[in-house]
Amino acid sequence: MMSTPPEIERRVEAPPKVERAPIPRPTAEGEEAREITYLKAISEALWEEMKRDDAVFIMGEDVGVYGGAFKVTEGFIEEFGPERVLDTPLSETGFFGAAIGAAMMGMRPVVEVQYADFISCGWDQIVNVAAKMHYRVREAVPVVIRGPSAGGLRAGPFHSQSPEGWFAHTPGLKVVVPATPTDAKGLLKSAIRDNNPVIFFEPKFLYRRVKEVVPGDDYTVPIGQARIAREGEDLSVITYGTMVHRALEAARILEARGISIEVIDLRTLLPLDRNTILESISRTSKAFVLTEDTTGYGISAELVATIATEAFEELDGPIVRLAPPDTPIPYSAPLEDYWLPQVQRIVVEIEKLAAY
Amino acid sequence: MMSTPPEIERRVEAPPKVERAPIPRPTAEGEEAREITYLKAISEALWEEMKRDDAVFIMGEDVGVYGGAFKVTEGFIEEFGPERVLDTPLSETGFFGAAIGAAMMGMRPVVEVQYADFISCGWDQIVNVAAKMHYRVREAVPVVIRGPSAGGLRAGPFHSQSPEGWFAHTPGLKVVVPATPTDAKGLLKSAIRDNNPVIFFEPKFLYRRVKEVVPGDDYTVPIGQARIAREGEDLSVITYGTMVHRALEAARILEARGISIEVIDLRTLLPLDRNTILESISRTSKAFVLTEDTTGYGISAELVATIATEAFEELDGPIVRLAPPDTPIPYSAPLEDYWLPQVQRIVVEIEKLAAY
Amino acid sequence: MSALDLRQDQKLEIYRYMKLARAIEERLEILYKQGRPVGAIYLGWGQEAIEVTASYALEEGDVLAVTHRDMAAHLPRGLTARMVFAQHYAKATSPTRGKGEDNYFGDLKRGVFATVSMLPDFYPVIAGAGLAFKMRREPRVGMAYCGDGATNRAEFHEGVNFAAVERCPCVFIIVNNQYAYSTPNEKESLLANLADRASAYGIPGYTVDGNDVLAIWPIIKEAVERARSGEGPTLIEGKTMRMRGHAGHDPMKYVSREKLDEWEARDPIKRFEEHLFNQGIISEKGKNEVDEGIKAKIEDAVKFAEESPYPKGEEAVDDVYAA
Amino acid sequence: MSALDLRQDQKLEIYRYMKLARAIEERLEILYKQGRPVGAIYLGWGQEAIEVTASYALEEGDVLAVTHRDMAAHLPRGLTARMVFAQHYAKATSPTRGKGEDNYFGDLKRGVFATVSMLPDFYPVIAGAGLAFKMRREPRVGMAYCGDGATNRAEFHEGVNFAAVERCPCVFIIVNNQYAYSTPNEKESLLANLADRASAYGIPGYTVDGNDVLAIWPIIKEAVERARSGEGPTLIEGKTMRMRGHAGHDPMKYVSREKLDEWEARDPIKRFEEHLFNQGIISEKGKNEVDEGIKAKIEDAVKFAEESPYPKGEEAVDDVYAA
């Protein structure tokens, strides 16, 4: 046995460092503001919601005794017992469906999917049972399905997927991908309190790499509202998840070159906060769309389409999108680095657009 | 028992009539050109491919003894026997997976999914096993999954889905949605001969409503090539499936008003034929995107995005998209009619853009 | 007399529900053949004994989820003929307000989930409903139906296993009507009795004559009470026959006349009626009263459906999200 | 002597593969602890008897598909230590050319599908491979492995049932190593023996001591020949124990020392080695030669992997489609 177990499954080439979000929320007086990781933020949201509401419970593979593959629920079973921190059989369709049933009977299940990649194994329950229920019979399905998504950890095509594009194209769902600890905590609380099925992806690259001072009180961050992660004048970058941090890094580099970049962190993909995007573009007149999701028919497509159809007259240059190529996400470091938008590449592309 | 069984499951309010595609392919001399329905075109393609190649076989629910829910394979089991026209258990994951396995062992399975809606029940096999196989180990998965899709028949949220948007966002797949008998036949043949997993959707509204003279020879239509369904000068409509016919109808109405519309029938959604779209827009300078797929993060988004990012300078007006709202597709006639783009609505929107 | 014996009044109720179900379907078939816009009709004609008796064993507070062919199971829970016809006619007055198709409805206020088409997606959902009851220590039971064909799907396996492991208070019913659309039992699985699948989950399984109310009742009732007392789920297969095509358009050529005749002789309503007559529970007069009552209900329901307004087009965009 | 008895040379081969598997995993564990970039390590340490013996029963032309922990099963099919290490190191020389992660590879030229992570997605795929063999009247067999946890998934149910109904020439192996990640058998299913699930599909099922080569062989071999002769699939459960954490980072605190000690005493390699010594099939000298040979192989393979080039970044966009 190892003495100090590493925190995640894979030992990999040292992954790129990430800058953390530069605009921590102000902390109200009297609150105990603490700097915590993204992972801890998720964990705290779950813990506090379980304390607040008996109807909230957690289910998934290895969430109980083990505390979750990424240790999000470490210590939970000791506090809340095995019924509310339920180790399920390996059966995504089974426990997604069970969560839907429990939710419709008044519970507030939060389902952990061990890697976001495995959400495909319970796909039909989400898109056909949960997503269409309220539309058909006005019955709420207050379930959250959350899990670690996306790349950057050299984890390969089955452990690095960004499935949000599929779900964002599924009416009836809400889709959330926070980029910072503050948002992760506040949005997860909102998701749990929401009466709709919420698909909540946590770019696992950020889990232990991003820290932030979060408010100490019981705050929430509303679903459906984007955030200006950084204000700027020359150009708007519209992005979310891990790419928020790369955009901010690029913005700092470009600042030194006299280019002022606004960075919009979408936070919620469905419903999409069109207003914040359009308002920003009305000021900057230039739009740069950046995602970790693959290009074709992906999240970036809707962002470009929204801007093209709704802000056509405001634009002072082409809309540029930067997103991975249309392939599965590869394993090997050079391949993954080539595949994911890197800060240098972002800088170069933004510079071109700024100069247009 | 009924004496003359109606052809499909639902008895509904008389559905809108459809004009058929106006540009039948020329028929080479000596060929036996016949007018056939879209349904017959699919059926013929299957039949001829099974005759041509012993490796081709059909599997799915009720495809054998019954001849398929829509009677696409009527008479097949008598000709080809129960092994090559395989009635499977009700188990989409099971028989999608089995098709993948057979394909990798050198067979050419064509899987019928009874309604496209049920493809969600075998989702994971498609997106994780089939779509990623060649990328990982250069092994081909020559499987076709085909079935009746889309709306217009008052069949409700579980029998009218257009799932192509999800699959078009899945690298490694090819996604085909033909609009005419000629294309249906030629593209299905190409799909069967293709070495990649092909998702092939047949808008069932067209099955018995569209007839066309198709070539008599063993022709194919290449995957990945759009078709100019109608030439025009003032504006390009980019569309596919049932909406091709509505666009053509609108074009005829607009012609009388002096507006000349070009209609592009994409035929293949993945890989997308960007060239044909961009070339058309370079001539017309105006782009109107029309789909039956829901709006947000859908097929229409990629079409708009492609045009916005690649033809920005060619455009003489905003890109307009018309697609159903972001809801499940409803059952009742007035709801479905409101939901689907109707010819009158298309005409109005095109007129606005043409006048820009 | 134990709960495992049916009282006379219960027998009469079951009888009425079975007849009402048959009458609704007779009318639906006529409307369909007349070309009325009633959507698809998936008739459970011939299956009424298992359909009605199983859900009749539930009590207030219990929940039920069925599939496309189980309209009859809705009736003991209080869903009405009006609902059925309004739903088929896609009217604004229907349980889905015209949003959902034909037989895909329910009413959670009456403890019935709104059926989905993907088979059998409610198996795990019912397991989860049971889980909620168990967690809150409520003496409530969840019951799910599915067909013989549907037992071969993911949700059957994962749903029943989940319920078994968590000892959810659930009863899983298999309505084995010999066919999945055109596909006979033998092409769906190698088993003679689908209830044997219970042994894959370590729970009890029973196969019962699905056309015999009196045989079905004690098995179901016991399973419901077993669930309610915390002993976990049971799997029950009722063997019956689908006496009509898969849907209205299907002439069912793949079933032999002999086979149909055989099952016709075992018609569950006729059989139960004989029992009621033999036991003196019903008289010719009583029967006629039942028939008249049902006839009136059907007329009322069809009229209600036909006269109800359609939803307005713009309602298509409402209700995607819960508030 | 029948095919159900192992010949001496076969025993020696199995022994070598088991030891090679163990040696590969010992080295992988060291590399992982040293912080070398080997991705995730899912060790099948302790499971070598069932892992190797089952796939060893296949013949040329047969096909195999396994899950993340079954690297050992690859070896009798001719996959090499070089492949394993190159794959873990994500090098251009690996079977996936750096595209796929750590243990997710295969080599169809050697009849081994490239493992996917979603469990157990290859169950129906192997059923389909078997279907192809059956259709072409080829005397070939497909074999799929999965873990105890994976038997609760959709693909297990739909895959085995499909193979059963179509009498596909398949053998389905369950490597029951007591845990699915941290989740013990009891939280996954109520069954004492997972092979009992065979009865849900009407096919034979066997539970065998998965740490005993001699007990495993006749059962597997018979199932393979049964499949080959057209009698359909068999389900076989080998009971064993995962002697390491789920992956390298897992200290396995949820398993008691006693339980590990108990299973340690039943180590499959030691047991088989004793048998070989007792039967005079191997001597101390012979053993040492085997060990030396394996050691050399491992050194060569690690060196190969470490010295191999990485793929070039731009290769990331290649090979999405087959020509």
Ligand SMILES: Cc1ncc(C[n+]2csc(CCOP(=O)(O)OP(=O)(O)O)c2C)c(N)n1
């Ligand atoms: C997952 C899924 N695949 C296909 C269908 C289409 N379909 C509707 S009913 C049916 C047959 C169902 O057979 P069974 O489960 O025996 O129920 P029955 O119709 O006999 O009541 C099929 C294949 C479906 N509803 N769901």
Ligand SMILES: Cc1ncc(C[n+]2csc(CCOP(=O)(O)OP(=O)(O)O)c2C)c(N)n1
């Ligand atoms: C469908 C699916 N869900 C979740 C996972 C994540 N996961 C990887 S291994 C594992 C446990 C597998 O247990 P078992 O089947 O017993 O195999 P073992 O690891 O014990 O060999 C889990 C949950 C997965 N690979 N596939």
Ligand SMILES: [Mg+2]
């Ligand atoms: Mg049936």
Ligand SMILES: [Mg+2]
């Ligand atoms: Mg295991």
